[in-house]
Amino acid sequence: MTSPTSGYDIEKLKKNALIATIIGFVCGGAIPGVLGLLGYLKADQEPETAKKFTKWAWIAFAIMWVLAIILIVIYVVVIVAAVSSGSSY
Numbered sequence: 001m002t003s004p005t006s007g008y009d010i011e012k013l014k015k016n017a018l019i020a021t022i023i024g025f026v027c028g029g030a031i032p033g034v035l036g037l038l039g040y041l042k043a044d045q046e047p048e049t050a051k052k053f054t055k056w057a058w059i060a061f062a063i064m065w066v067l068a069i070i071l072i073v074i075y076v077v078v079i080v081a082a083v084s085s086g087s088s089y
Contacts (some may be wrong), residue, residue, distance in 0.1 A: 005027055007045035017050060020057040028061035035060055 017039035024032030049055035 008051070010043055013047055013050055013054070014043045017043060017054045017057070024057055024061050032057045032061040032064065035088045037047070039043060045073050 017036050020036030021033055022036075023039055024034075024036045035053050035057035039050045039057060042053060056058040
């Protein structure tokens with residue numbers, strides 16, 4: 001019988017999940033942080049599931065940043081439009 005961790009570098013998987021957890025909580029919000037944490041916790045028993053959680057943590061992190069950039073651009077456009085259309089007294 002093969003072990004459930006065969007073919008996976010558990011230490012590398014745990015390191016990647018830990019990085020995703022820290023960066024997720026600090027820079028991306030709760031969703032990427034929690035997914036990274038789940039990846040870290042599952043790495044010893046279920047490396048395939050841990051790999052999926054870590055991948056989705058990075059995807060959620062990227063989505064959060066893209067949404068933040070889009071919202072900042074929309075905010076700047078609205079402010080510029082409001083200032084340029086303002087009436088002079």
